[in-house]
Amino acid sequence: MMKAKTWVIAKLFDGEPTESNFRLIEEEVPSPKQGEFVCEALYLSVSPYESSSDKAPLGSALMGHQVSRVTDTKNSEYPVGTLIQCYSGWRSRSLINPKENPEALKLLKVPNLAGKEPSLALGVMGIPGVTAYRGLLEVCEPKAGDTVLVSGAAGAVGSVVGQIAKIKGCKVIGFGGSKEKCDWLKSLGFDHVFNYKEVNLDDALTSAAPNGVDCFFDSVGGEVSCRVLQHMNDLGRVCVSGAMSSYNYGDKQPLMPSPFHACLYKRLKIQGFSVSSCDARFEESRTQIFKWMNEDKVKYKEEVQEGFEKMPKAFLTALKGKVAGKIIVKV
Missing domain, CATH: 3.90.180.10 (Medium-chain alcohol dehydrogenases, catalytic domain)
Structure with missing residues (x-):
């Protein structure tokens, strides 16, 4: 033994x-x-x-x-x-x-x-990287010229999402929770970065995305996410990969604004997304990520x-x- x-x-x-x-x-x-x-x-x-x-x-x-x-x-x-x-x-x-x-x-x-x-x-070559790759491409379906917003952008998933969105020719907005995180996101090529703790979210999004948000990759949830939905374009796509804002509440979840009005009238597609390493496309996904890493297009x-x-x-x-x-x- x-x-x-x-x-x-x-x-x-x-x-x-x-x-x-x-x-x-x-x-x-x-x-x-x-x-x-x-x-x-x-x-x-x-x-x-x-x-x-x-x-x-x-x-x-x-x-x-x-x-x-x-x-x-x-x-x-x-x-x-x-x-x-x-x-x-x-x-x-x-x-x-x-x-x-x-x-x-x-x-x-x-x-x-x-x-x-x-x-x-x-x-980047595991669950976080593959979640970013497949969640963005399969759920959000970004097109060149789209505006992509990433919450929790400085995390292991969000940072990869933003870089892949740039590879696909999108304008990318990221939310981080500190100056250090925001500085790092800027170095990765994010077009606009905001410390969500220090800005008025509506003002920030009106300034950075005057024509609205096409794709929203969300790993935070809560009030921030509800506010973002108000800035989504018609037929916008939302990938939900996490709920960081609620992990510590247990059964004491705070009341949030209802997101359903925006979902209905903007005809949004909102999909939860997670991956397993047993998934048939896991190897294919991380092979592409590794190629981008070697081309210096994805950093970690x-x-x-x-x-x-x-x-x-x-x-x-x-x-x-x-x-x-x-x-x-x-x-």
Whole structure:
């Protein structure tokens, strides 16, 4: 038997979590049987949507994606040394049987990244990047000359959305929550960037998009999103990939203006969107993103924190939206 460290839920979330909601335990990991392998975590993802763990039972492991290396195997398809991306949670070591519930594992081999860090498989080359790529192109269907608005624009998803929209010939407006985030978005080529905490949103959008907004990629929700809908053009397209503004409220959601009047009279298409690494188009999507990266058309930012013990702190940092780009914990 081998030992593994695992972060579990020590106290159920009630609104915004704190470090007291998490507990580090030690677990035994059995040796692999035929068809199984053991992997050790190298990089772990911390993402706001993982706060859905407030619905998980007390004592259960926190869930999330990781990049890990196979260290012991009885599966010829996964020899020792293979780098994989999987949904193993906040565990330092995992026993995996690829044939058992593959959808839940979301198991992929990390592609050849030409010398770049394999942590990219958790960010721009992972779920965030593919969400940006497919959500924008399949749901928003941008055309050259369209005005595209991105909320949460400095995040791992939003920053890629804006760059792809520029590649497609669109005018891009981004909302960020700090001067540092806004400066970074400007360096990525966003045409207009606003700190939503410091501006009147209606005035900002009237100035930046006098002819209205055609596409809205939203990962924030709440009052900001309701205001944006008032500036959408007829037949505008909205992709909803997250709801950052409501993750900490629990059952105490604040009252918001109704969005339905704008949806009806502007005939808006609004679609929720998420992807899985098991999706048939996942590889195709990240191949295109990698091509754009090599052409210097898509850039990325990683905030890497070292040490498995930093998982709760890194998660809370991500939940509060304090850092631009993707937050990664290196074991």
